[in-house]
Amino acid sequence: MLSEVLMVSAPGKVILHGEHAVVHGKVALAVALNLRTFLRLQPHSNGKVGLSLPNIGVKRDWDVARFQLLDTSFLEQDDITAPIPEQVEKLKEVADFPEDCAINERLAVLAFLYLYLSICRKQRTLPSLDIMVWSELPTGAGLGSSAAYSVCLAAALLTACEEIPNPLRDGDGISRWTEKDLELINKWAFRGERVIHGNPSGVDNAVSTWGGALRYQKGQISSLKRPPALKILLTNTKVPRSTKALVASVRNRLIKFPEIVAPLLTSIDAIALECERVLGEMAVDPALEQYLVLEELIDMNQHHLNALGVGHASLDRLCQVTMAHGLHSKLTGAGGGGCGITLLKPDVEQLAVEATKQALTGCGFDCWETSIGAPGVSVHLATSLDTPIRQVLDGL
Known part of the structure; x- marks a missing residue:
């Protein structure tokens, strides 16, 4: 388990051309939007796992010891690419939502818990950590905000649990993962998107993972040569x-x-x-x-x-x-x-x-x-916990 602070960002997306026609088997072009979602992961030893989402007013924490006692075998799914309804129902019990919890808050928390428990369950003990996610993207505007959230979570948790290496080297201000690691990030991000949306196309999380521009037609996704932003x-x-x-x-x-x-x-x-x-x-x-x-x-x-x-x-x-x-x-x-x-x-x-x-x-x-045409999910040098967003953006 990594011990240092981890800072990750991922872009939103817009459809350049192909709206509605794509539903009928035509081509759609989706491009990464350089309004980004940011995640800061802070490992610690207080026995808690915390999630803070200031954009939508979420601040929750849970006892790691309680999670450690859970039978997480319900998360095993072999090659199934989506959490099944029974898994989501059990996650709702784990989340212990207050009655007045808004639907967008519920979905964001469920996606986090699903990815945290699924990715980290291979560790000898579940990690104690705080995650804060904030975004320049408005929610519910069709700009891929939930996908950028899921991509950031997947990238940070996979890196923290050393399922993929941290690509940031001494002297780097920003770095990106290898193609193989990006494929794993995208796979897990798509699962997070399934928790939130049920049956998404996979375009949003793919654009947020790889950046640039993508072509989508009848379920097939391919990258375009990256044009100038x-x-x-x-x-x-x-x-x-x-x-x-x-x-x-x-x-x-x-x-x-x-x-x-x-x-x-x-x-x-x-x-x-x-x-x-x-x-x-x-x-x-x-x-x-x-x-x-x-x-x-x-x-x-x-x-x-x-x-x-x-x-x-x-x-x-x-x-x-x-x-x-x-x-x-x-x-x-x-x-x-x-x-x-x-x-x-x-x-x-x-x-x-x-x-x-x-x-x-x-x-x-x-x-x-x-x-x-912005870059996809990236890891940044986190020099302090109060690094301004603008300072991170200047490195892109």
């Missing part, structure tokens, strides 16, 4: 939406108007494939002309998504505001509100960016200037 504005309209309801509405529209909607889905697929081609070129030799193509693809995809019925007045407003400043935007994720992304070409002046951010904020939206 693309600068974007990420805007949260703060309009709530139901992904399930939006997916169902597109399916109904396809059934009602098959000869209209099927070509839209095919066209969205073609947009994703063209974007993949352009990103491949940019990985070798980026040029301004390629950004112009990306802008055209963004505009076309946004129109298609509106035609599918997943637009929203807030997203229309977002596109109008950014277009007034010469910038191109589209929704990302399920639509119906939620978030949008705006591409920032290298030649865009910062004054225009600031004016756009101010206008979007004036609409009541939250807005971040960030990038996509």
